[in-house]
Amino acid sequence: MMQVKTLVWFRADLRLDDNPALFSACQQGGVIACFLRPKQQWLQHDWGYNRIRYTERSVLDLQTELQQLNIPLLILEADDFRQQGSLLINLCQRLGIAQLFANEEPELNERQRDLGVQKACLEQGISCQFFHDQSLLPLGQVLKPDGTAYRVYSAFRKQIVQRIEQQPIQSLPAPSIQNKPELNCLLDGLPLIQLQPEFDVIQQRWSASEREALNQLECFTGEAIGLYEVQRDYPANEQGTSQLSHYLATGKLSIRRCWLQAQQIKISNPAQAASAQCWQDELIWREFYRHLLVLNPELCRYRAFKPVTEHIQWRQDAEALTRWQQGQTGFPLVDAAMRQLLTTGWMHNRLRMLVAVFLSKYLLIDWREGERWFMQHLIDADLASNNGGWQWAASTGTDAVPYFRLLSPYRQAERFDGQGEFIARFVPELAHLPAKQRIQPKGYVENYPAPMTDLKIGKDRMMARFKALQ
Numbered sequence: 001m002m003q004v005k006t007l008v009w010f011r012a013d014l015r016l017d018d019n020p021a022l023f024s025a026c027q028q029g030g031v032i033a034c035f036l037r038p039k040q041q042w043l044q045h046d047w048g049y050n051r052i053r054y055t056e057r058s059v060l061d062l063q064t065e066l067q068q069l070n071i072p073l074l075i076l077e078a079d080d081f082r083q084q085g086s087l088l089i090n091l092c093q094r095l096g097i098a099q100l101f102a103n104e105e106p107e108l109n110e111r112q113r114d115l116g117v118q119k120a121c122l123e124q125g126i127s128c129q130f131f132h133d134q135s136l137l138p139l140g141q142v143l144k145p146d147g148t149a150y151r152v153y154s155a156f157r158k159q160i161v162q163r164i165e166q167q168p169i170q171s172l173p174a175p176s177i178q179n180k181p182e183l184n185c186l187l188d189g190l191p192l193i194q195l196q197p198e199f200d201v202i203q204q205r206w207s208a209s210e211r212e213a214l215n216q217l218e219c220f221t222g223e224a225i226g227l228y229e230v231q232r233d234y235p236a237n238e239q240g241t242s243q244l245s246h247y248l249a250t251g252k253l254s255i256r257r258c259w260l261q262a263q264q265i266k267i268s269n270p271a272q273a274a275s276a277q278c279w280q281d282e283l284i285w286r287e288f289y290r291h292l293l294v295l296n297p298e299l300c301r302y303r304a305f306k307p308v309t310e311h312i313q314w315r316q317d318a319e320a321l322t323r324w325q326q327g328q329t330g331f332p333l334v335d336a337a338m339r340q341l342l343t344t345g346w347m348h349n350r351l352r353m354l355v356a357v358f359l360s361k362y363l364l365i366d367w368r369e370g371e372r373w374f375m376q377h378l379i380d381a382d383l384a385s386n387n388g389g390w391q392w393a394a395s396t397g398t399d400a401v402p403y404f405r406l407l408s409p410y411r412q413a414e415r416f417d418g419q420g421e422f423i424a425r426f427v428p429e430l431a432h433l434p435a436k437q438r439i440q441p442k443g444y445v446e447n448y449p450a451p452m453t454d455l456k457i458g459k460d461r462m463m464a465r466f467k468a469l470q
Helices: 020-026 039-044 049-067 081-095 108-124 153-166 201-205 210-231 245-250 255-268 270-295 297-301 307-311 318-326 332-344 349-362 367-377 383-394 409-416 421-426 435-439 455-467
Strands: 006-010 031-037 073-077 099-103 127-131
Touching (some): 006 020, 006 081, 020 099, 020 127, 039 049, 049 073, 049 201, 049 245, 073 081, 081 108, 108 127, 108 297, 153 270, 201 332, 210 245, 210 255, 255 270, 270 297, 270 383, 297 383, 318 332, 318 349, 332 421, 332 435, 349 367, 349 409, 349 455, 367 383, 409 435
Parallel strands (some): 006 099, 031 073, 099 127
């Protein structure tokens, strides 16, 4: 038995592989880990059942994996971030902890909480260290020469690539087996909880295993990545994307591990280099939004990146919002996408853009309504990516699509679901129709609604509202 020295606090980094806080702690020995479930805080942050249950399953998988290393994972209840801080100090004092290690998070409330924890640790004589983890480069440190944040993706991407070329990305291995720490009976009275995995239809679709995450990464970068560049925009092809977003959202998979796998493909297989680079570019979009969240904390408060767009007069139409949410708009590809979200807890990336443009532009409903709906239903719900994507689509964000540029639901279906295969899968009312009719039904279709709006009227209305800001 070894005396406990270091407490590793897991949050959105639920893995062994390439985990800076865990690796550093294990280099010193005497490690114990904890996860503090802030359920009320999650709800305040619009997390829904899918994301909460998936996170809890991911924690249970982590607990099992840590047991193999002789590292206990204590799972405790802490309703909100304030309780997390006091509970951590209590735990450290009970166990005689000298060091608290954790990995950084980009969100505003989380960073404020961590500052409070650091201050409390300092007052109690406990060493507290946070490690760079959720991004390729340290959060908030990719800046323009004048010291301000990048507002355009292309310039940010150029800087990221240059810096990685100068100092290549590195990763850490999973720790080796540790000497079992001595806990004695010091845990009496703590709010320990036993998580129970729940497997509804949606949860059954998504593995919460780190081993499965690494295996999926190997499979994708081994074969599928070669077709990623040409197939990623076609939602009917379930193998056209990496299927890794849920693992990245909970930290089951390291962003650095993903980058290095793609980088290895570029070196070892020149024929797939362009496709691997295409995937890396998508990883940089994820990076971009995380850095923005740190440098522009108002984004975490539901504020538009472009302040002038706060003055847009959005429509208040509860019925229209409900029809969009339930996939009953009368526009087949939009409805198929929204029903995919409701039935699987996930939505193809191109369709996320389409339905966001449809809600914020054609229906002129506040993008925050859509952002909230996505957070409440996505298995891979992630504030930085979700907020960045919605503000891009609504033309309120950084590097946003120009407000006059739209995504036609009919044109998008013709280009990326030409046979209506995806539409038929999620809108069975149209499955019996020929391909062209699935994309844009003509006349009455039993049990399927007529289009809820005229696209031209919606476009003209949106154009007028945005022009009024000038």
